[in-house]
Amino acid sequence: MATTGQTAMPKPPREVADPGRPQRSGRRKKTGRRSVVGWLFIAPFGVVFLAFLVAPLAYAFYLSLFSKGLATGTTFTGIGNYVRAFTDPDFLGGIWFVLRFSIVLIPLQMAVSLAAALVLDNLTTRLAKFSRLMIFMPYAIPAVIGALMWGFLYSPTFGPLEGIFSLFNAKAPFLLSQDNVFYGLLNVVTWQWAGYYMIIIYAALQGIDPSIYEAARIDGANARQVALRIKVPMVSSALVLILVFALIGTLQFFTEPQVLAPIANGTITPTFTPNIYAFNLAFSYAQFNYASAISFALGIVVFIVVYVFMFFTRKRGSVLR
Amino acid sequence: MSESVTPGVHVRQPPNRRHVMAHLFLVALVLYFLVPIWWLVVASTKDAHGLFSGTGGALWFDQNLNVIANLKELFTYNGGEYARWLGNSALYALSGGVGATVLAVTAGYGFAKHRFRGRNLLFALLLGSVMVPLTALVIPTFVLLSNLGLTDTIWAVILPSLLNPFGVYLMRVYTADAVPDELLDAARVDGAGEFRIFLQVAVPLLRPAIVTVLLLSIVATWNNYFLPLAMLSTSDKYPVTVGIGLWSQLASSNNSGGHSLWSLIIIGSLVSIIPLIIAFVSLQKYWQGGLSLGSID
Numbered sequence: 039m040a041t042t043g044q045t046a047m048p049k050p051p052r053e054v055a056d057p058g059r060p061q062r063s064g065r066r067k068k069t070g071r072r073s074v075v076g077w078l079f080i081a082p083f084g085v086v087f088l089a090f091l092v093a094p095l096a097y098a099f100y101l102s103l104f105s106k107g108l109a110t111g112t113t114f115t116g117i118g119n120y121v122r123a124f125t126d127p128d129f130l131g132g133i134w135f136v137l138r139f140s141i142v143l144i145p146l147q148m149a150v151s152l153a154a155a156l157v158l159d160n161l162t163t164r165l166a167k168f169s170r171l172m173i174f175m176p177y178a179i180p181a182v183i184g185a186l187m188w189g190f191l192y193s194p195t196f197g198p199l200e201g202i203f204s205l206f207n208a209k210a211p212f213l214l215s216q217d218n219v220f221y222g223l224l225n226v227v228t229w230q231w232a233g234y235y236m237i238i239i240y241a242a243l244q245g246i247d248p249s250i251y252e253a254a255r256i257d258g259a260n261a262r263q264v265a266l267r268i269k270v271p272m273v274s275s276a277l278v279l280i281l282v283f284a285l286i287g288t289l290q291f292f293t294e295p296q297v298l299a300p301i302a303n304g305t306i307t308p309t310f311t312p313n314i315y316a317f318n319l320a321f322s323y324a325q326f327n328y329a330s331a332i333s334f335a336l337g338i339v340v341f342i343v344v345y346v347f348m349f350f351t352r353k354r355g356s357v358l359r
Numbered sequence: 360m361s362e363s364v365t366p367g368v369h370v371r372q373p374p375n376r377r378h379v380m381a382h383l384f385l386v387a388l389v390l391y392f393l394v395p396i397w398w399l400v401v402a403s404t405k406d407a408h409g410l411f412s413g414t415g416g417a418l419w420f421d422q423n424l425n426v427i428a429n430l431k432e433l434f435t436y437n438g439g440e441y442a443r444w445l446g447n448s449a450l451y452a453l454s455g456g457v458g459a460t461v462l463a464v465t466a467g468y469g470f471a472k473h474r475f476r477g478r479n480l481l482f483a484l485l486l487g488s489v490m491v492p493l494t495a496l497v498i499p500t501f502v503l504l505s506n507l508g509l510t511d512t513i514w515a516v517i518l519p520s521l522l523n524p525f526g527v528y529l530m531r532v533y534t535a536d537a538v539p540d541e542l543l544d545a546a547r548v549d550g551a552g553e554f555r556i557f558l559q560v561a562v563p564l565l566r567p568a569i570v571t572v573l574l575l576s577i578v579a580t581w582n583n584y585f586l587p588l589a590m591l592s593t594s595d596k597y598p599v600t601v602g603i604g605l606w607s608q609l610a611s612s613n614n615s616g617g618h619s620l621w622s623l624i625i626i627g628s629l630v631s632i633i634p635l636i637i638a639f640v641s642l643q644k645y646w647q648g649g650l651s652l653g654s655i656d
Contacts, residue, residue, distance in 0.1 A: 075553045079466060080465075080475075082462050086521045087488070097503050154385075160381065163382070166385060169386075171640065172389045172393055175639070176395075177578070180599075182603060183603065183628045183632055190398065191395060195411060197398075201416050286492055290492040293585060297584075301611050317585075320589075326502050330499055333495040337495040345490075
């Protein structure tokens with residue numbers, strides 16, 4: 039878009055350089071040569087894009103149309119695997135879990151990261167600078183390690199919970215038990231990602247022209263009003279970006295439950311999330327056709343959910359502006 | 360500033376009290392975010408006895424510090440496999456990260472500064488692909504690569520890590536702003552070739568964004584678990600994430616001497632997070648600005 043606008047404008051230096059030259063033919067010639075060059079710049083990424091995104095997607099779809107039986111061998115079954123997936127209680131249960139998890143997790147994460155970013159945006163103290171870095175730190179820690187650390191903290195043998203609760207003569211909850219595992223995982227993921235989202239919101243807040251706050255203050259707005267009526271709407275595109283990231287990430291939930299499964303005493307089952315289910319189908323049962331169908335079906339669900347979400351936020355975003 | 364508008368003395372008090380509240384809120388947040396790391400630091404100094412029944416409780420040091428012995432055991436256990444995992448992680452993260460960044464910078468520059476047939480369609484495709492769940496691609500990619508005989512090789516981890524559509528998007532947004540068309544045109548008038556213009560005019564202007572994308576790509580590869588877990592089957596090719604995952608599985612099923620492995624997992628986790636923490640702290644001024652790029656649009 040930017041380029042179109044600029045080429046239409048006359049450019050002083052070039053006109054000085056060759057004033058007699060007819061502009062139109064000159065521009066067309068240049069565009070022709072640069073067109074090939076443009077392709078060359080895209081090409082290396084294009085190859086990787088084709089090989090590791092388009093090809094696997096196409097191949098997954100192809101594989102998902104076949105079924106492998108012990109006696110029958112590989113046979114074409116069309117959408118049979120998808121019919122099976124969308125009636126498979128294990129797959130649907132996993133989808134239901136990640137949807138439920140997203141609905142609780144995302145507002146929680148947003149609230150923590152937005153509150154932290156708004157507070158940090160108002161402060162320039164050394165403590166604030168230090169806090170910003172510390173809150174962000176979990177992003178640099180692999181999800182495997184993050185999950186293990188929390189697993190240790192939850193554990194009755196290694197963790198502090200037992201000791202803390204015994205001070206009040208209470209029994210410590212095990213956050214990976216059947217009833218609590220939802221919250222145990224919620225905490226791990228919030229811890230892992232809230233800092234990253236905070237930095238994105240913070241950077242967007244820093245980009246706002248401060249003269250707007252001045253104007254609002256002169257109009258009699260207090261700090262809360264400035265935060266809610268000016269800052270939040272002005273970083274709404276950053277918020278939408280984060281929401282989409284969080285949504286895509288959570289629906290693909292894999293690493294944390296996979297890592298915590300061995301210490302969770304069986305509450306994290308092999309069908310806990312769709313990705314864990316697909317992984318186990320592929321690598322424990324060698325059902326690659328059905329696993330591909332599950333992967334593809336999960337991709338479809340993610341795409342639909344994100345698309346629906348974008349549709350609603352776009353409408354709401356335009357109202358805010 | 361506010362005094363000039365709102366008269367009265369008591370107006371000055373709320374901001375002060377708010378600052379105290381704000382700082383308390385921050386301290387609480389920092390404590391929450393640091394507790395697991397603190398626990399890791401403390402626990403990695405304990406021996407097996409201190410870990411299970413130490414004198415200081417779970418969140419404080421035991422009376423005898425065992426950190427040197429723990430480190431020694433970490434790097435010698437099972438033929439020093441931990442050191443190999445660290446090396447693998449570095450290899451995968453650096454080659455995948457640098458490769459993904461080079462591809463993102465060139466493609467982002469192409470999208471931002473060159474007009475060619477099909478550009479808008481390709482860019483729309485790219486934006487759509489940001490929404491494709493990458494882990495959903497892991498199993499199909501595994502089957503694809505196993506047909507080529509490439510699974511359980513380092514290429515099975517490095518090559519898929521080169522794909523970073525979001526990096527391309529970031530570079531495109533940044534390039535459109537940071538590289539003026541007039542500068543490129545001036546270089547063209549001077550007779551510079553397109554690739555020289557890219558390397559000598561555009562790339563220096565893109566440095567902050569390049570560091571950000573590089574850091575993000577390296578983190579993504581270093582922290583990746585699903586991809587190497589699926590692709591690799593021999594443990595000497597594991598990155599440190601999969602390796603520690605394997606140890607924790609062994610430890611919880613009590614396959615290798617019970618609790619001695621737990622202390623290795625703990626100190627192994629600590630050692631594995633140090634490189635990236637150093638990278639983030641030392642490169643602060645680049646990534647803190649760079650991360651806002653995605654939301655400019």
